[in-house]
Amino acid sequence: DVKVTQSSRYLVKRTGEKVFLECVQDMDHENMFWYRQDPGLGLRLIYFSYDVKMKEKGDIPEGYSVSREKKERFSLILESASTNQTSMYLCASSLSQGNQPQHFGDGTRLSIL
Amino acid sequence: ILNVEQSPQSLHVQEGDSTNFTCSFPSSNFYALHWYRWETAKSPEALFVMTLNGDEKKKGRISATLNTKEGYSYLYIKGSQPEDSATYLCAFPRGSTLGRLYFGRGTQLTVWP
Numbered sequence: 754d755v756k757v758t759q760s761s762r763y764l765v766k767r768t769g770e771k772v773f774l775e776c777v778q779d780m781d782h783e784n785m786f787w788y789r790q791d792p793g794l795g796l797r798l799i800y801f802s803y804d805v806k807m808k809e810k811g812d813i814p815e816g817y818s819v820s821r822e823k824k825e826r827f828s829l830i831l832e833s834a835s836t837n838q839t840s841m842y843l844c845a846s847s848l849s850q851g852n853q854p855q856h857f858g859d860g861t862r863l864s865i866l
Numbered sequence: 867i868l869n870v871e872q873s874p875q876s877l878h879v880q881e882g883d884s885t886n887f888t889c890s891f892p893s894s895n896f897y898a899l900h901w902y903r904w905e906t907a908k909s910p911e912a913l914f915v916m917t918l919n920g921d922e923k924k925k926g927r928i929s930a931t932l933n934t935k936e937g938y939s940y941l942y943i944k945g946s947q948p949e950d951s952a953t954y955l956c957a958f959p960r961g962s963t964l965g966r967l968y969f970g971r972g973t974q975l976t977v978w979p
Contacts, residue, residue: 757909784965795971796910796955803965811966843909851959852898854912855967 756780759844759858767866772831774861776844782856783849785827787811787819789840790860796843802827803849834865870958872970879946880978886942887973889956893937900957900967901930901941910955913941946977 760775778785786801788811798811800819808819816838820828827846831838841862845855871890879885891899898917904910914923919934927944943950953974957967 786966793971796969798966801966809966845910847965849965851965851967852915852917853965854900854915855902855910855957856912857909859909 757844757846757856757858759842759861761861762859763862763864765864765866766831766834768834768836770831770834770865772834772863772865774829774831774842774844774863776827776829776846776858777825778827778846778856779825780846780856781824782846783824784847784855785821786845786847786855787817787827787829788843788845789813790843791840799829799842836865839863839865870956870968870970872954872956872973874973875971876974876976878976878978881947883946883977884942884944885946885975886940887954887975889939889941889970891937891939891956891958892960893935895960896934896937897959899932899934899939900959901939902955902957903952904955904972905952913954941973943975946975948977948979951975951977 756779758777787799788796802808802821818830843860844858847853847855901913902910914930916932921932929942932939953972955972957969
């Protein structure tokens with residue numbers, strides 16, 4: 754079974770802090786994704802990566818950056834956390850084709866105070 | 867931005883009832899259609915990936931059909947149980963990076979005992 758592991762289940766940070774969310778997958782998937790989920794808005798894509806060091810912006814990239822130095826790890830960075838970034842963050846991975854399912858981590862509930 | 871529409875937004879049924887809900891998507895340049903189940907406090911889990919017009923897939927009491935010409939898919943749950951309570955998401959890959967999915971906002975199903 755595919756395992757997608759997010760480093761923290763719950764995280765509390767302060768406004769202005771630099772925040773790192775880490776995600777690791779163990780199935781050699783090419784694609785990795787970061788989403789945020791907010792009530793009434795569904796899953797919104799922040800960034801995705803289709804290969805090491807390759808990234809593309811999703812629908813809501815503002816205030817975020819990402820890093821993919823190794824195939825199995827995809828990091829989401831909040832450069833200067835703000836209260837409107839309080840949310841549930843989900844990482845996912847998949848093989849490269851669109852007919853392959855995405856496999857999700859358990860999510861990180863991030864609160865910015 | 868691609869619109870994937872799901873209806874209804876929420877649904878409440880009694881244990882034992884059968885239910886169904888809809889995912890609508892643009893029918894042009896169809897590649898695949900994904901269904902996911904997202905239970906509270908868990909991560910989204912892939913149910914089906916459908917690629918052929920007229921395709922029907924089944925997993926236990928859950929089944930899905932696909933009409934790519936008119937751009938819709940139905941998800942059916944036969945004899946709903948409380949453990950079926952979840953948000954059901956559909957998603958659609960589009961564009962040059964086919965691994966990227968556009969998610970609908972989901973149908974939230976509650977099954978009362």
